[in-house]
Amino acid sequence: MTAREDARVNASPELTDAPEPEESVPMMSPSLDVKRTTPMDKEEIKRAFLDNLFYVQGKFPVLATQHDYYMALAHVIRDLLLHRWVSSASVYTAEKARTVCYLSAEFLMGPHLGNNLLNLGMGEQIRQALAELGLSLDELMQEEAEPGLGNGGLGRLAACYLDSLATLEIPTLGYGIRYEFGIFEQEIADGWQLERTDKWLRYGNPWDIARPEWAVEVKLGGHTEHYRDAKGEPRVRWKPEQTVVGIPYDTPIAGYRNNTANTLRLWRAEAPESFDVAVFNRGDYYGAVEQKVKSENLTKVLYPNDEQVKGKQLRLEQQYFFVSCSLQDMLRIMRVQHIPLERFHEKFAIQLNDTHPAIAIAELMRLLVDEHGMPWQQAWAITRRSFAYTNHTLLPEALERWPIGIFASLLPRHMEIIYEINAGFLEEVRSRFNGDHDRVGRLSLIDEGGERYVRMAHLACVGSYAINGVAQLHSELLKSDVLRDFYELWPEKFQNKTNGVTPRRWLALSNPSLAGFITANIGEGWVTDLDKLKELERRADDAVFGAKWREIKRLNKHQYAMYLRHKTGVGVDPESLFDVQVKRIHEYKRQHLNILNVIRMYLELKANPNLDIQPRTFLFGGKAAPGYRMAKLIIKLINAVGSVVNRDKSLRNQLKVVFVPNYNVSNGQRIYPVAELSEQISTAGKEASGTGNMKFQMNGALTIGTLDGANVEMLEEVGAENFFLFGHTVDDIQRLQREGYRPFETFERNGILREVFSLLQSGFFAKGDAELFRPLVENLLYSDPFFVLADFQSYADCQDEVGRVYQDAGRWTRMSILNVARSGKFSSDRAIDEYCRDIWNVKPVKTNLLKQHRIMHRSIQ
Secondary structure, eight states: OOHHHHHHHHOOOOTTOOOOTTSOOOOOOTTSOGGGGSOOOHHHHHHHHHHHHHHTSOOOTTTOOHHHHHHHHHHHHHHHHHHHHHHHHHHHHHTTOOEEEEEOSOOOOOOHHHHHHHHHTOHHHHHHHHHHTTOOHHHHHTTOOOOOOSSSHHHHHHHHHHHHHHHTTOOEEEEEEOOSBOSOEEEEETTEEEEEOOOTTTTOOTTOEEOGGGOEEEEESSEEEEEEOTTSOEEEEEEOSEEEEEEEEEEEEEOTTSSOEEEEEEEEEEOSSSOOHHHHHTTOTTGGGHHHHHHHGGGTBSSOOOSSHHHHHHHHHHHHHHHHHHHHHHHHHHHHTTOOGGGHHHHEEEEEESSTTTTHHHHHHHIIIIITOOOHHHHHHHHHTTEEEEOOOOOGGGSOEEEHHHHHHHOHHHHHHHHHHHHHHHHHHHHHSTTOHHHHHHHOSEEOSSSOEEEHHHHHHHHOSEEEESSHHHHHHIIIIITHHHHHHOGGGEEEOOOOBOHIIIIIITOHHHHHHHHHHHOSGGGTOGGGGGGGGGGTTOHHHHHHHHHHHHHHHHHHHHHHHHHHSOOOOTTSEEEEEESOOOGGGTHHHHHHHHHHHHHHHHHOTTOOOOOEEEEEEOOOOTTOHHHHHHHHHHHHHHHHHHHOGGGTTSEEEEEESSOOHHHHHHHGGGOSEEEEOOOTTTOSOOSHHHHHHHTTOEEEEOSOTTHHHHHHHHOGGGSEEOSOOHHHHHHHHHHOOOHHHHHHHOHHHHHHHHHHHTTTTTTTOTTTTHHHHHHHHHTOTTOHHHHHHHHHHHHHHHHHHHTSHHHHHHHHHHHHHTOGGGBHHHHHHHHIIIIIOOOOOOOOOOOHHHHHHHHHO
């Protein structure tokens, strides 16, 4: 290994595991000189870029591809990040800093290059340096494969929180899975969703560094043996059927314009032995690599379809694998820093991002009791003081449960531990609620109704010291409904932490024209203190300011219209109102309510071609889970309606419908800046929070929405006069359910609905096939579990009001400015500050950059 390669492998410390100050610290890459501690000038950038092209990519300019150039640039930026990474690790270790460990099955980070350039403050220098080499920064940024390691809001929230933790200088480790294939790439063929493999690692990933020296072993299957140790104490030994090795891959996460770089550590599964020579020598060539294939399947793909037993088992294996790796890693850090095991809960604050990592509670007990010989009660006290749990759903079916048979077969020791935890917990319940047998059954970690299940949300509640929802309404509904019994048992555990999004990626990076205009008027402090946007309120009635505000949006829309034509072939009028709904396709998010209203508008225009209506471009985007048939049918309907509407020349471009394929972070960065109306139309009481609503607001879109999730708080912040509110409330929905909701009666009473459904049922949007959309129609007419028909007329009326207000440009602009000005609450910086103060009890740790010569001197020692 060359000195350069050695430097690159070793210069990847974790924030809590750097050497002590007087011990060896990895040497920095020699491609950059000692001036790396200060901003680089153009000549240094060019020299470093060409150096990386030669030494890392093994190319010279004549042979280099655009991707080679991207990789060379990425390594230039990573080299700069490493200095902050080493420096942060050194100070965290020296101070034995309390560390946040954020456990999440998803991290939807988005492209790294642009975000790192923004945080380092080097975008303009890099752009100029590349231009002098005849290259375009924008073109190179398009070469980055987006790591689709999440399904949507949950994973994107985790990414925003890592950004804020680094910006607020909080020692942090993000732990997750390095899926070889992320969420599928979505293609649309004949209006249907097709799933294509997301090969994001096809050309390698320049941002992460493998750390095989910190590999751990994870057990699966087998059985347990009970015995007594030398002191006569009862012990348990787990004899696994299979052992898998977890290899960590570290990515530095830079704070905004500071010296902090925290760590995202993702685990990849490997076999202990990749090749069985003995089996090979017997002539079984395939059997020789069987173990390798089986082990590596574990982290092969994000969230396998769990409709079948094998899918359920693999999903549970994934969850256990990454939390076991992560907890073992924390224990290793304790050893390196010479911190007694009894202080585990003082060293780490572990946040469970939903129920996916909840098995960590049983795993920490196993590690403390079985592997380290700690008495049960002491281990349980430490465990319950180490974990905090964030709930992200109000849908009962989304609260994970595992069949006892699958769970016990895969994790026999954990099944025993959960039974023991449950026995102690239910004794506590009985002592508090004497004789209330129904309550005991409802609270039990084991669901005994019919087939027996392990309830992961219950395990998370019992094993955590704090439980929080992610919007005020969501948290209240957890207390009154989903987790009511736990709230009545432990009200002191419950908190609300309304979600937030990072203004760095979602405004400063994605909408540079608006961000620059804001900075020119109020200064740049808003980037790290979003409440400063309130200063924009005094400009809301300034006609000159408003005209410039509109011009920025108009230019963004014109650029996006050209992009849309290139990607979809559909031409849209950039002067029309851009009405946008982008999010996962799900019935409770009610994309079908939106498209039913589009059909209504289409019918009105066909009946009266001279109707004075605001021209509208409806933009949809989002992926349906591969096995979710109704969601896929909704995508088909959107595209089918678009196909008819977009070709109808009699509409004179007054109505366009476009489904933007493969919605992801990169596409989100394009679409939020152009949106003028944000569709947040979920059934009241179903959306936990939402974060897309916040990104839209931050970029100047107005919201049409129900009183659901964080919409409630958004309405409070912006004022009812700056928000388009419609639909039934949570109380209304509960009343309809109690009284017996009959959607067909609603349908019969509403003449517009009857017209819409008549056209839909006729096959008009399906080339004459009257059967194609029958499942969707019958679901709405005879079940309508998400109250689409109940809210239809209110939604249609509200959409008409949107059109009228938009025609008053001054009024719309004022509302847009005030929405941005009052978006400060929805910064992830605010959310993380509350977590640090109220749940994690952690303080910022300031990093000073280590001097280059001192780093090199230590490495030589």
